[in-house]
Every structure is written in C-alpha cells, then in structure tokens.
Amino acid sequence: MASYKFRVLLDNENNEEIFRDILIHDQDNFESFYHEILDAFSFNGDQMASFYLSNENWDKGHEICLMDINYGDELIEEKSSVMSQTNINKMIENENQKIILVHDFMRMWIFLIELIEKIEEKISKPKVLLSVGIAPPEDSKSIDFVLDNENSSFDDEDEFSEEWDDEFGSEFEEGYDEEDYNKFNEEY
Numbered sequence: 001m002a003s004y005k006f007r008v009l010l011d012n013e014n015n016e017e018i019f020r021d022i023l024i025h026d027q028d029n030f031e032s033f034y035h036e037i038l039d040a041f042s043f044n045g046d047q048m049a050s051f052y053l054s055n056e057n058w059d060k061g062h063e064i065c066l067m068d069i070n071y072g073d074e075l076i077e078e079k080s081s082v083m084s085q086t087n088i089n090k091m092i093e094n095e096n097q098k099i100i101l102v103h104d105f106m107r108m109w110i111f112l113i114e115l116i117e118k119i120e121e122k123i124s125k126p127k128v129l130l131s132v133g134i135a136p137p138e139d140s141k142s143i144d145f146v147l148d149n150e151n152s153s154f155d156d157e158d159e160f161s162e163e164w165d166d167e168f169g170s171e172f173e174e175g176y177d178e179e180d181y182n183k184f185n186e187e188y
Contacts, residue, residue, distance in 0.1 A: 001025070001026070001027070001120075001122040002025075002026045002118055002119060002120050002121070002122075003023050003024060003025050003026060003118075003119045003121050003122065003123050004023070004024055004025075004026055004088060004089075004092070004115055004117075004118055004119075005021060005022070005023050005115070005116050005117040005118075005119055005129065006021070006022050006023075006024070006033075006099075006113050006114065006115055006116065007019055007020075007021050007113070007114050007116050008020045008021075008022055008037055008040070008041075008101075008111050008112075008113050009111065009112045009113075009114075010041060010109070010110075010111055010133075010135055011109075011110040011111070011112060012136060013141070014136075016133055017132060017133050018041075018132065018133030018134065018135055019130075019132050019133065020037070020040040020041065020128050020130065020131050020132075021116070021128070021129040021130035021131075022036055022037065022040060022126055022127070022128055022129065023119065023123060023126065023127050023129050024036065024088065024123070024126040025122065025123050025124075025125075025126070026087075026088055026089040026092075026118075027087050027088070027089055028087065028088055028126065029083060029084055029085070029086055029087050029088065030051055030064050030081075030083035030084075030086050030087075030088060030091075031066070031083035031084040032126060033051075033083075033088060033126065034049060034051070034066065034083055034101070036126035036127075036128075037101060037111060037113075038103070040128045040131065041111075041135040042135055042138075043103065043109070043135070043138045044138060047103060047104035047105070047106075047107075048066055048067070048104070048105055049065075049066045049101065049102060049103040049104070049105075050063050050064060050065045050066065050080075050101070050102055051063070051064040051083070051099055051100070051101050051113075052064070052099065052100040052101075052102070053091060053093070053097070053098075053099060054098040054099055054100050055098065056098070058098060058100065058112065060100060062078065062080075062081065062091075063080040063081070064080065064081040064082070064083055064086050064091070065080045065081070065082055065083065066082075066083050067082065068080075068082050092115065095115065095118070096114060096115060096116075097114070097115040098112070098113065098114050098115075099113040099114075099115075100112060100113070101113060104138070106143045107138075107139075107141040107142075107143060108141070109138070109141065
C-alpha cells in the first residue's frame with residue numbers, strides 16, 4: 001500500500017505562489033481528493049468541477065467529473081469518468097503525472113496538480129503536508145458574460161424592440177381580419 005504526494009498550485013490573477021502539498025492514499029478516489037483540495041484552499045464544494053489528466057504541456061486529456069455527464073449516451077467515444085467511482089491509482093500514468101482541476105466553471109478556478117512523490121506509507125485520510133501562500137476568497141473572481149454580438153443586450157430592451165419591429169413587424173401586421181381566420185378554420 002502506498003500514498004501519493006501531490007503539489008497543488010492555484011493559478012491566480014496576481015501570479016502569486018499559492019500551493020499545497022497533499023498526501024493521499026493511492027486507492028482513494030478523486031472525489032475525496034477534490035474535497036481535500038477545496039478544504040486546503042478554503043473553498044466551498046458547491047460548484048461543478050472536473051479533473052483532467054494532463055501531459056508535460058498541461059494539455060487537457062481524459063475528464064473525471066464530479067457527476068456523471070454521459071447521460072447513458074452510447075455514442076460518446078470516450079466517456080468521462082466520475083470522481084466517486086475512480087481511484088487515483090487507476091489514472092496515474094507516469095511518475096510525474098500532471099492533472100488539471102477546474103473548479104466552478106463560471107469563475108474558472110484552475111488548479112495545476114503534479115505528482116511529486118510516491119511514498120510507501122498507508123494513511124487513513126488525506127492530509128495537507130505543506131501550505132504556501134494565502135488563497136484568495138473563492139468569490140473574488142468575477143463572472144464575466146460575453147455576448148455573441150453587439151446587438152444582444154439585456155439592458156437595452158427598447159432598442160431591441162425597435163429593431164424587431166423594423167425587421168419583422170410588417171410581417172405580422174398584414175391587415176388580417178376575423179373573416180380571414182374563419183376561412184382557415186373551414187379549410188382545415
């Protein structure tokens with residue numbers, strides 16, 4: 001029985017060095033690891049999240065989701081794994097395995113995780129071995145919505161209504177009266 005020592009670096013806007021070294025049993029699952037990471041950075045666990053196996057270039061690979069997002073779709077080529085059903089040791093491909101954790105897809109908190117050591121020690125629960133830097137509050141990142149075009153605006157209803165009337169209004173004001181509708185009903 002062994003344990004893995006991971007370095008978990010929080011990618012932040014200030015480029016400060018904020019990381020935690022976490023020791024976890026190799027047969028523990030990714031959900032347990034996820035909650036230990038959130039606790040170590042004082043984040044809540046009330047958002048969606050996914051781990052991604054990665055390579056030396058930090059490219060996203062296989063996804064390990066908090067919840068099953070496959071919806072039983074048999075046509076999906078590579079199905080995502082589920083954190084609670086996936087043991088960590090089953091996903092470690094090399095001695096310097098890199099993993100990306102995306103927490104809260106609206107605020108996009110990114111954690112860069114690297115396996116730094118395999119230890120022949122059995123532990124009963126995950127633990128933080130080293131804590132460097134103070135994590136910013138979880139709600140400190142703003143949520144930015146980007147609209148597809150400049151005419152799409154939630155604040156400018158009047159302008160939208162005018163544009164609608166100019167473009168489509170005439171199609172709906174053809175001067176139909178009750179008699180026209182009765183003819184339709186008689187035919188069908």
